Amino acid sequence: MARVEVGDATTMTGVETRSVTRDSLFLLANVRVEKQSDQHRVRVRNLSDGGMMGEGTIKINRGNRVEVELRTVGKVMGSVAWVQDQRFGIAFDEEIDSQSARAPSSSDGDEAERSGSLSYAHRAPSTPPSPDNLRKI
Known part of the structure; x- marks a missing residue:
């Protein structure tokens, strides 16, 4: 009895059934269903050059045409x-550079510098801490 897990194309035999590498990540994107004006904010759970897995309360059906807006990538049909x-898969019409979605947008840092404030949300330090400065538990 073969079992396929959702979001993972590996069967119990350990054979990978997809040939496209996917990046697991946590991004937000805007999705608009064709012929509807409302945009919905969704979580991008994994992303490849050919598609994505999203999660959110958007009402969509298999076969719907959608427009996805990814930061640093732009709009993709x-x-x-x-x-x-609440999870769904989207196959892009044209391949994208999925690695660029991981890069911070160039306006993020510029805006923080102009406003004089820095955001520390979800950012790792630019250099690793010195072992001498680590607290021993």
């Missing part, structure tokens, strides 16, 4: 490949 509960 695609089709909903599958839907399960």
Whole structure:
């Protein structure tokens, strides 16, 4: 009996059934279903050059045409490949550079410098801490 887990294309035999590498990450994106004006904010759970897995309360069906707006990538057209509960897969019409979605947008740092305030949300230090400065537990 073969079992396939949702979001993971590996069967119990350990054979990878997808040939495209996907990046697991946590990004937000705007999704708009074709012929609807409302945009919905969704979480991007994994992303490849050819598609993405998203999660959110958006009402979509398999086969819907959608427009996805990813930061640093821009707007991408695609089709909903599958839907399960609040998760869904989108196959992009054209391949994107999925690695660029990980890069911080150039305006993020510029805006912080102009306003004189720095944001420390979800940012790792630019240099690793010295072992001498670590507290021993």
